[in-house]
Amino acid sequence: MLDAKYLRNNLDEAASQLARRGFTLDTEQLAEFESERKVIQAKTQELQAFRKSKSKEIGMAKKNGEDASEILASVASIGDDLKSMEARLKNLLDETNAVLMSIPNIPHESSPDGKNEDENIEVRKWGELPTFDFDIKDHVDLGVELGTGWNAKGGLMDFETGAKLSGARFTTLKGPLARLHRALIQLMLNTHTEEHGYSENYVPYLVRPDALRGTGQLPKFKEDLFAIEANEEDIADNKQLHLIPTAEVPVTNMVSDSILDEKDLPLRLTAHTPCFRSEAGAYGKDVRGLIRQHQFEKVELVQITKPEDSMNALDELLGHAEKILQLLKLPYRVVALCTGDIGFSACKTYDIEVWVPAQKTYREISSCSLFGDFQARRMLARYRNKETGKPELVHTINGSGLAVGRTLVAIMENFQQADGSIKVPEVLVPYMGGIKIIK
RNA sequence: GGAGAGGUGGCAGAGUGGUCGAAUGCGCACGCUUGGAAAGCGUGUAAACCGCAAGGUUUCGGGGGUUCGAACCCCCCCCUCUUCGCCA
Known part of the structure; x- marks a missing residue:
């Protein structure tokens, strides 16, 4: 598998390297995956971070014997949102991964060019x-x-x-x-x-x-x-x-x-x-x-x-x-x-x-x-x-x-x-x- | 195949609902010490992902569930060890 990070940042270079071995990289599809991923991942992580910090607050409040019901209420509604976001992210990553796994290696510079x-x-x-x-x-x-x-x-x-x-x-x-x-x-x-x-x-x-x-x-x-x-x-x-x-x-x-x-x-x-x-x-x-x-x-x-x-x-x-x-x-x-x-x-x-x-x-x-x-x-x-x-x-x-x-x-x-x-x-x-x- | 025990960082091993990504030891790195080394002392040390960075997210065999929150509770599966059976 190629380095996903390299691929993201050097999509055109990767495509031309892969063309040397006769493989056509679907750069449009990958770019689309990438832009979608950015949005969904950011959103997911934002929700996760929110829940995490609130949960910590609840823990502290309970330990101190304070009433946590207000914090509880503030976090109650994100459950479903988060679940669907996580599911979407997972789907997208799986899909991307399946594509990545089907991309061949980039030929070494010393491999001679040729068709067959x-x-x-x-x-x-x-x-x-x-x-x-x-x-x-x-x-x-x-x-x-x-x-x-x-x-x-x-x-x-x-x-x-x-x-x-x-x-x-x-x-x-x-x-x-x-x-x-x-x-x-x-x-x-x-x-x-x-x-x-x-x-x-x-x-x-x-x-x-x-x-x-x-x-x-x-x-x-x-x-x-x-x-x-x-x-x-x-x-x-x-x-x-x-x-x-x-x-x-x-x-x-x-x-x-x-x-x-x-x-x-x-x-x-x-x-x-x-x-x-x-x-x-x-x-x-x-x-x-x-x-x-x-x-x-x-x-x-x-x-x-x-x-x-x-x-x-x-x-x-x-x-x-x-x-x-x-x-x-x-x-x-x-x-x-x-x-x-x-x-x-x-x-x-x-x-x-x-x-x-x-x-x-x-x-x-x-x-x-x-x-x-x-x-x-x-x-x-x-x-x-x-x-x-x-x-x-x-x-x-x-x-x-x-x-x-x-x-x-x-x-x-x-x-x-x-x-x-x-x-x-x-x-x-x-x-x-x-x-x-x-x- | 039956029964029992267990699976946590590079390794060993604690941890049974919240400030735990996780004590401690070993290992490793750096520093002090030394003529040099060992010992000793001190400091640091999990991985993956996103991000220029600051930082963030995820991960305690795997998958589901309960919960605001799971290494920890529940369900299913896998693997390892012990033991009985079987067997090249």
């Missing part, structure tokens, strides 16, 4: 693209043909069984491929906790709407989420549980509603979780293979920092995610998202894209974003500034480190051999119980 992903800017490339002296297969063909006969029928990557159990966009992995998938998670978590200074967390996979509002998935992107069935009462009370679309939600919200100690910052948090996305609006997109699933695993990196440290933290976190691909020797590139392509809550985002040989292109495998105080304001996550002694909003940063399923895809395709087997990256061999080739 075509205008993203490549920052760097790493690694050499593999060359093959045979006809390569994509991960689907590789996975389906691998280990045929293992477990009676089907290959190590079994889309039919996944579909039977749960429908489209669900997959089962078997045998050494399932283990490779697990090995990746272990490698990622170990690297981030042992070498990059992150603390490991285990978090709930079902969260309340408040948490989703905190990080910005709600109220605008409800259709992307899976929600648990709930009765109307729970829905009204904001208790309907939703499956997390990313660990960003539970991990970042760990610091919601709190005032952190400055000396504890930055917080570096990591967690491995499954992620669930309904992928509404993605029909026909990446229907083949493991790229776009309703359920996938991810190791997430989150940092909670002081405002002045956040930009460095983003660069640092990006490096931590890249490190995994370097360890795996997978070629990738880093892309700075343009203003038209950054997510709702982010002000600056780098995507890491890994080389996918069968598609002859780089595909997103991590998205590392700086949110400034946008999420912190929604979550009310603060730290006590030692110099001022006052609580101030923290900054939040997060990124995938990495998306596990897509990493598996990249390994299969980049390290495939002529006979359809997969060479296990060296760093993973210890996690694979010594298995060097998956066939």
Whole structure:
């Protein structure tokens, strides 16, 4: 959420900043809300102040044994006025808040201008693209043909069984491929906790709407989420549980509603979780293979920092995610998202894209974003500034480190051999119980 | 799921209808003291919102109610702890 005060006092500037990302701010509506708010709030507070002082007088009079009936009479009539004023104010504030919650973050000045992903800017490339002296297969063909006969029928990557159990966009992995998938998670978590200074967390996979509002998935992107069935009462009370679309939600919200100690910052948090996305609006997109699933695993990196440290933290976190691909020797590139392509809550985002040989292109495998105080304001996550002694909003940063399923895809395709087997990256061999080739 | 206890500031913890945004302690900040530190002493220290400011409003788990006035009384809900049951 943007700072309401900033918005009020710099409406036109905010509008032009938001226009950079293609968002049209309804300045007229906000100005109208604001002028109405001023009047109603002043009136309400005036009535409240009157009642408060009169009540105090009554209290004193009674204590002194004086007759308070005259003061009582003077305050008796304001009850209804005050009640209706308070109700109007509350309605107006709720309405305003609903609008504010739907306004995306203002892009950072360093985010390149652009309309869509075509205008993203490549920052760097790493690694050499593999060359093959045979006809390569994509991960689907590789996975389906691998280990045929293992477990009676089907290959190590079994889309039919996944579909039977749960429908489209669900997959089962078997045998050494399932283990490779697990090995990746272990490698990622170990690297981030042992070498990059992150603390490991285990978090709930079902969260309340408040948490989703905190990080910005709600109220605008409800259709992307899976929600648990709930009765109307729970829905009204904001208790309907939703499956997390990313660990960003539970991990970042760990610091919601709190005032952190400055000396504890930055917080570096990591967690491995499954992620669930309904992928509404993605029909026909990446229907083949493991790229776009309703359920996938991810190791997430989150940092909670002081405002002045956040930009460095983003660069640092990006490096931590890249490190995994370097360890795996997978070629990738880093892309700075343009203003038209950054997510709702982010002000600056780098995507890491890994080389996918069968598609002859780089595909997103991590998205590392700086949110400034946008999420912190929604979550009310603060730290006590030692110099001022006052609580101030923290900054939040997060990124995938990495998306596990897509990493598996990249390994299969980049390290495939002529006979359809997969060479296990060296760093993973210890996690694979010594298995060097998956066939 | 049953029974009991409880939810108050950064933390611990008093407060059962009026001058209570709230004692006290810890923590934190500043000052005195010291060669320096500790201890000690003194002062200060909740948050959100409105306002250029002075100042004002709101908030004692959440929501309703009673009252001129609610941390305090009534109703509903949530959470935590103890305990019994059940259970991976």
